[in-house]
Amino acid sequence: MQWETVIGLEVHTQLTTQSKIFSGASIAFGAEPNTQACQVDIALPGVLPVLNKGAVERGIRFGLAIGAKLNRINSFDRKNYFYPDLPKGYQISQFALPIVEGGELTVQVGSGSDLYEKTIHITRAHLEEDAGKSLHEDFHGSTGIDLNRAGTPLLEIVSEPDMRSAKEAVAYAKALHTLVTWIGTCDGNMQEGSFRVDANVSVRPVGQKEFGTRREIKNLNSFRFLEQAINYEIRWQIEQIEDGHKIQQATVLFDPDTGETRAMRSKEDAHDYRYFPDPDLLPVQLDEDWIEQVRASLPELPQQKQARYQSEWNLSAYDAATLTGSRELADYFEAVVAGLAKPDAKLAANWVMGDLSATLNKENLDVAASRISAAQLAGLLARIQDGTLSGKLAKQVFEAMWAGEGNADAIIESKGLKQVSDSGEIERIIDEVMAANAKSVEEFRSGKEKAFNALVGQVMKASKGKANPQQVNDLLRQKLNA
Amino acid sequence: MSLSPQDVERIAKLARIRVNGDEVMAYQSQLNNIFGLIEAMQAVDTAGIAPMSHAQDLFQRLRPDVVTEPNRRDAFQAVAPQTENGLYLVPKVIE
Amino acid sequence: MNKTIKQLSALLSAGKASSVELCQDYLAHIQTQNATLNAFISVDNDKTLAEARAADALRTSGQAGLLTGVPIAHKDIFCAEGWLTTCGSKILSNFVSPYDAHVIEQFKAAGMPCLGKTNMDEFAMGSSNETSFYGPVRNPWDTTRVPGGSSGGSAACVAARMAPAATGTDTGGSIRQPAALCGITGLKPTYGIVSRYGMIAFASSLDQGGPMAQTAEDCGLLLNVMAGFDTRDSTCLERPKEDYTRSLNQPLAGLKIGLPREFFGPGLVGDTAKAVEEAISQLIKLGAETVEVGLPNSGLSVAAYYVLAPAEASSNLSRFDGVRYGYRTPEYGDLTDMYEKTRAEGFGSEVKRRIMIGAYVLSHGYYDAYYIQAQKLRRLIANDFTTAFQQCDVILSPTAPSTAFKLGEKTADPVEMYLSDIYTIAVNLAGLPGMSLPCGFDAQGLPIGMQLIGNYFDEARMLGVAHQYQLATDWHARAPQGI
Incomplete structure (x- = not known):
């Protein structure tokens, strides 16, 4: 059977603000654990979020850059789940009304004669806060939690399932990476996790209309891993189906050491995120003047x-x-x-x-x-x-x-690398070369064109490579034909 | 509408609250009484009414993008159950 | 000990008492009373007296404000740096706050020493103060009865004169109902007037802090301190500073008082009905007129509230997970075990019930039928008030359907307990200001409260009506015997 792959990407881009999306703590990378986690970030009782204008501005910037619709009124919801790197027990994210909807990016896939263009449609881009980091090195059998990253502003960019191969997915991811760094909304540093890709991958028989069941590969932080992980996943899914198994929807991790994907244990239970509008944050209004200001500042x-x-x-x-x-x-x-x-x-x-x-x-x-x-x-x-x-x-x-x-x-x-273009000087050298290579001159005059190249070579050599080659050509031919 | 013991177990799990067998039954009956009160809502036709999430119809104020918060880790971790090297410790998380 | 804030302020500015002396008197009174009433969770004489000395120093140096040196008690829902801040819960039973709530900052800036942190229903969920991890508060008028809730400790301590005033918070009636049951005056401001920063959240879109004191005048003076713009609360309103006492002496001639027919129906009987009727007659005597208004959707406010408040609470209380602060179960296996045991042991049963209701109404497949429907009803309820305020200046009703009930009387039946707030909840859903003030006593000598509801930002007028009533009556000045 012929199989077709369907891929959609969710890309988390960390925004280039100074402070967090809902607090005044720094987002600088590499600080000592929990030294950039203020009372809001660690969710002390009683604290409240206040939205960073810089994060919204970057959302507008991205929306304009991909020709998307900017939701003049957008809002924040709570996504509820328990995880130790999520201090409030919910993530503040835009679920019902994201800042950006629609838009597209045309990318070039392949190279040379295989080069083709493809337009990838973007479903939405929404603002949200990042979680902290869980450090699994051994703390006497415990996990250590660093909340410095908690509350770092992200713009999550969700594509339509428009890609049909790992190559296309990589081309899109690279083009998106270029764009967000180009417009300055993200520094693009993949080692530091500023640009993280989740890939939704499914396969279906060629010609089938319905999508297959997808599995989501989480947190790919290099283009190479993205390509490897998708290709592994495609092979794995096809094998499963051909062996008579059904694909179960799952969240998987890619292990760069083995080159394989495996289901995440912590995401086992079916999630019911209980989204609802965050009562601590009011709807965000984008006024036209602001949008135009941002548009004017776009490169x-x-x-x-x-x-x-x-x-x-x-x-x-x-x-x-x-x-x-x-x-x-x-x-x-x-x-x-x-x-x-x-x-x-x-x-x-x-x-x-x-x-x-x-x-x-x-x-x-x-x-x-x-x-x-x-x-x-x-x-x-x-x-x-x-x-x-x-x-x-x-x-x-x-x-x-x-x-x-x-x-x-x-x-x-x-x-003294200056090219010699003085015709008198070049003629003098030609004369010397012709005199010293009478045999080649004779051969040329008797019709052997090859001898001409030999003479040119001698002239260039005699000029230590500095003679203007075009002039040497012209003058030598003149003299030989004289 | 009425909640089954399985519903109670499911939402207790979602809310990360351990409930034992006897408690499930008690919660089931109490919650069903409360939902009896709540169900009165369903009688009202609210077609065309905009849901009200906030007490006032206003828009969000935006904060200038400035770092204002100092490092207060020591003060914050003084009240933490378990820390080491500046990290909060929890039972091993398996991803 | 019977002195109002206003009177204490006069004593201090006349040099007839120092803040240290006042605080010592109140602390001594707390010492003798609290064992019976259990109104305070934390008292710290050294801290209080240090603040009192600082207030006296301010006065000596001529920098005292109107209320500098007047002590106040704070509901244990407000984070106060260096104070144990429990919210009435085991899960915060070891939480010493590393920061101050905006409300605490405001009172500190005014130079008002903190007398202690008052007992409350756990996470403000309750109408009788019986859900507190620290045990129930007893009503000073009859210690076999509840003080109301959730700000029951604040109401009881003011009624018992253990403090001249206290802060409270009100999500569905938690200032007004205990004020009524304890015979004091309490005000819930318009949503957004008082910053919620540092006020431990129950239901964010409904919670509002406010003052509790003997008189409406005191409430106005205290609201002048409490209210104020705070950038750290996105729902806090940026408005010009106003003087909430400015209309206290406004005569009531021509005032239109709206009487919602839904609140004066067959459910209202006995001494409460009689007292409220008499209060209305008194106000008419003072020049006010009454007009019947309709709040046709208010009957569903309790139902809508018990969807919306638990929904928000279930999410707000997710941060109590034993990771960064607060109680963690002593014995656990894996992470889920730690979470589930910590929360099962750390929360009391009413809080757990509400978390579960909230999780349920937000869960997949139920969201539209419950949560969205409740939000739509909320809009209808708010619209009712908008219509009513086209016909009147303030709305009057009873605060609570009954006077203080016996400890344990309603604990077995959550629904019956929830109906204690039948007259107050709609005000929170709409975000309006409301207050309760004493208007009589029942046959058993228990205080009865009446509720005034103002239009948005109309606290000053509402306080003026209450003050004029209090000039003509003395219900508010009565104190329980034996204190």
Whole structure:
């Protein structure tokens, strides 16, 4: 039987506020346990939540970025369950009226000739508070509870079950990661848990309309694990069904060591969360002025940039997508283009995606940490454009710039790498080479085109690689045909 | 409507309150009496009426995004049943 | 000991008494009375006297306010830093609060020493003060009877003159009903006037703190201290500061008093009916007019309340889990065992009943039929008042259907107990201000209270009506014998 996979993602993005969603405690990562858990976060008797404006602002920001409907009135509910990292015994979340509904994200899946676009629809995004952390290392058979993370603001972004493979899920997750870091609502730090993915996975026979029973893989904190976990889960579910078992709805965890998923024991009992409107919090009203202010502060978004790169600068879809992989990269690229007196986006794209990206990758650096600034790279490209440098020389200059030896012009000067374009000088070298290689000259004149390349090589060698190759070509042919 | 002993056990479980066999019966009868009082509500036609969650129809005030709370862990943990190295301890949780 | 807040303030400012002297007198009185009445859960002479000395120092340095040095007792529902704060429950029986409620801050800022924390029904769930882990409070008028609840300790301590005033909280009548049963004056303000920050939540959308004292005038003075905007409570209203005593001397001529026909039906009989009728005659004598009004949905307020309040409570009380503070069962196996035993042992049976009702009405499949239906009824009940207030300035009714009943008389039947609040609950559902003041005694010498209900933010007018009545009568000035 042919099987089709259906995947929907729920992504928890930690918001980039200073303080918690309902209290004035810091959300900075890495503090000593429970030192950033104030009376509200540890749910002392009598304390009350007060909503952080910064969290709402980020919700608006995200909604605008995906073209969603912003619920002008949205509200908070209580999701009731007992767990030691949930101090109140309920999580405050938006259930009935989330801040964001609808919206979509178009992503590119695969590469090369397999590249295709897919639009993933977003069901909703809602504000909520994070729970604390349970530390299971041995405290004499106990679990330790750290509530520093309790109350950290999250925007949970729920997609429609639009994805049909792990690849699509990863492409969507990556595009979402790019977007939320791009608009500054989330720092995207996956090691610190700022961007956590839950994947709802089910399979069904191709052609069947109804969805299969889904299992939810919780808390995937890398794209690699996301892909591995989904692929494992798909295989497991198909095997189960083919062996005659039914899939039971379940919450599962992915174990990166074994590459397998397993059902969570703590979520065994069927949950009845008893949602109801939080009486401590009033409905939130988003006024139009505020929404417009947030809209005006949004940067150009990755998809808008991609479209512009293709239409204005004739870049390919692939190049446009690559260059908008992060806001820093796109900013860098655009600064390089802007730094050229004669704008040449293709040249800039080739260098940013080529030598620069390769060097950054090799050194495991982010573009923000590049040792060559966009202005410096533009300076180098200008020397290619004006013929001062050949491609080969430019690479040498690039390496010297990376090594911190200065700007392109200074390096060209100090290393004497300037391309020779003085035709008198080049003719002098050609004459010497022709005189010293009479045999090759004869062969060419008798019709052996190959001999021409040999002569060019000799001229370049004699000029120590600095002669302008185009000029060498032209002048040599003139002299041979004379 | 009337609650069965199983209903009582289910909600006691949801509320994390241990009830033994005798208590289930007592709760069942008391809760059913109370629901007898509550059921009077069902006679009223409330179609088209907006549910009232709050005493006033107002909107939420928003707090500026500023860190205002100092570390008071020692004071807070002075009243905690069991702590170690700044952590609250609970029986081992199996995920 | 019979002195009002107003009179004590005058004594202090005239230099005829110090705060330390007043506090010593009250503490001594508590010492002799409390063993019988059980009105206080915590008394701490050293703490009280330290606060009294600080108040006296303020006065010496010329920085005293109107009430500086006047002592007050606080319901044990208010978190007070350094004080045991139990909410009448075993589950908080070891909880020394590390912070102050806004109400406590307000009284501290006014320089009013705390005489102690008063007994109450566990988590404010009860109408007789019999659900307290610390044992029942006894009514000073007859110690075989209940003081009402849930603010029974506060009502009893004011009635027995162990404190000139006390704070209370009112979710369905918990200030007004015990005030009536103990023969004192108590006010539940408009929802949102007094911050709930640090007031341990029972039903968040209904709870409201308020003053309990001998007179309406004192309640006004105390509300001036208690009320105030607090950013830490999202439901606390941002309003200009007002003087709640400003209308005390307003004559009643032309005042329209609404009498809800539903509250004067066949259920109202005997001495209570007679006393309330006489109070109405008195008010008419003072120049007021009466008008019959309708509150057609009020008959369902108890039903709606016993869905909404338990629903909120079941969630509010989930934080009491033995993890971060409070009682934890001594012997347990796994986490669930720890939770279930801690909560089964830490909560009393009334609290557990309400948690279970709440869990049930919110659970899957019952939410719409119970919770949403109750919220819709709440709207209808609130709308009834809006209509009624188009015809009148204040509404008058009895506070409670009967005077103080015997200890144990209603404990076996929760439903009968719940009906003690039949006249008061609708006011909380609507979020309106209401108060109870003494209007007579029954044949057994037990106090009877009448309820005034004001429109939103109309506390000053309501207090004015009560004050004018108290100028013309002396029910409020009577104290139980033998105290």
